[in-house]
Amino acid sequence: MKIGVIGIRGIPANYGGFEVTAENTVKLLAQWGHDITVYCRGFRRGRPKEFEGIKLRYLPSLELPHMSTPSHTTIAAIDAIFRRYDAIFAFNVGNAIQVMVLRLFGKKSVLFVDGLDWKRQQYGAFGRWFLKKSEALAARVAKHIVVDAIPAQRHYEKVYGRKVHYIPSGTEIVTSVEKTGVLERLGLEPKKYVLSVGRLTPEKRQHLIAEAFKKVKTDMKLAIVGGNPYNPEYVEKVRQAAEGDPRIVVPGPIYGRETDELYFKAAVFVNASEVEGTSLSILQAMGNGIPLLVSDIDENKSAVHGAALLFRWDDFDDFVEKLQLIVSDEGLRRQLAEKSVEVARKYYSWERTARQFEELLLDAAGLK
Missing domain, CATH: 3.40.50.2000 (Glycogen Phosphorylase B;)
Structure with a gap:
């Protein structure tokens, strides 16, 4: 299965939770034989073309507060329209508009929305309004919506009356670490x-x-x-x-x-x-x-x-x-x-998390 990953800053993860979940999930999907392309922000300039068997595609973004994600995801979505992905693995409820556009061009998406972003203080009044509207749009246009918290799952099912998948992120059991200073x-x-x-x-x-x-x-x-x-x-x-x-x-x-x-x-x-x-x-x-x-x-x-x-x-x-x-x-x-x-x-197991996402991506692609 060919999968395009949009809505994150890129991998290896060095920013936030979306990137950590994306990296740990797609590494396993690649190991299981899937063809993965992750859209990364910025220009390549000597950065690697691949990471642990995953293709990295670099595209620009508008690096301003609250503009980096939508600008980059828009460019990535336009690029993805012209590529033969079986499914799109999208992150962030604020990217629901891009998921809608992809759907108009026949691309089926699995959208991981995390929690209820419109509650976050970091967004102003317009930002919170936009995220609530994006949430409602996502409920209509994404083939599958995934949340990582049970309260968010209950919210989507109560407010929008549609099935939402709860897939928690994973972790590793650590028994030793390298001394770094x-x-x-x-x-x-x-x-x-x-x-x-x-x-x-x-x-x-x-x-x-x-x-x-x-x-x-x-x-x-x-x-x-x-x-x-x-x-x-x-x-x-x-x-x-x-x-x-x-x-x-x-x-x-x-x-x-x-x-x-x-x-x-x-x-x-x-x-x-x-x-x-x-x-x-x-x-x-x-x-x-x-x-x-x-x-x-x-x-x-x-x-x-x-x-x-x-x-x-x-x-x-x-x-x-x-x-x-x-x-x-x-x-x-x-x-x-x-x-x-x-x-x-x-x-909390990354393998369990990746297997659950794999099932949804296969279903979105019509390959299940």
Whole structure:
């Protein structure tokens, strides 16, 4: 089966959750014999033509806030019209218009929409309106819609009355990592720091993590890892929230083996989001056996399957209390770590995820 992948920045993944899911899924699809082309943003300029058996096609985009994805996906969709793909694997509900255009030209798509993006604070009033309209359009034009969180699945089925597929992203069970020197560079010690990893956005509330940690009595440190080139104001807000406490480090985005080491050697992983799909950072933390402290939004509760200490998402004092509890109670951390690995092993497998996407793509292509 020939598959075109649109709606992401490209692979190897170095930006967000869509890219991580795309990379891990299409690598397996390629191993299983499918012919995959991933549309990547920017010009090639010496970048590889292939990645682990996957063709990489580079096209330009308009690199402005909220314009990079739609501009690139539009160009990619036009290109895809003239290529003999059996199915299109599309990402991001904001690309529903491009999926509609592809359908007009006979291209069937599987659209992975993540969670309910119109709830996210990073978009203005127009952006949230556009995403809600895109959501409604997607429900009409995509051959298959996929979400990675059960609350999102319920929303689509209730509001639009159509079947939506729940396919959670995966993770790996990690038993060892390569030493990279990142802990020494950041002034951290193994199992003596709290970790937050993710794009810095208002709905993920990393500033709140810093503010809560300042009120906690502990010798542990806090590492808030992530960046956001499209919202420097919020990045600065996080840095300002961390100022004045030498225990807190905000190093910016870190990728690859360094991130792997940070996860593996963390004492606690924290997520304070008020809006999520299924957080890939939470899944990766569980695969590393890290005790979890997460906000009690429905998406987080459905993702962790009881393997996390929860705090009320709208109660700062409860957040501080639970953060103090988890850093102070080694026995609690040990119990949560064991639960994390159990849940990761039971529910989150990249092979299972890829097999489910393969079934939908084959059906869209009329090859099932």
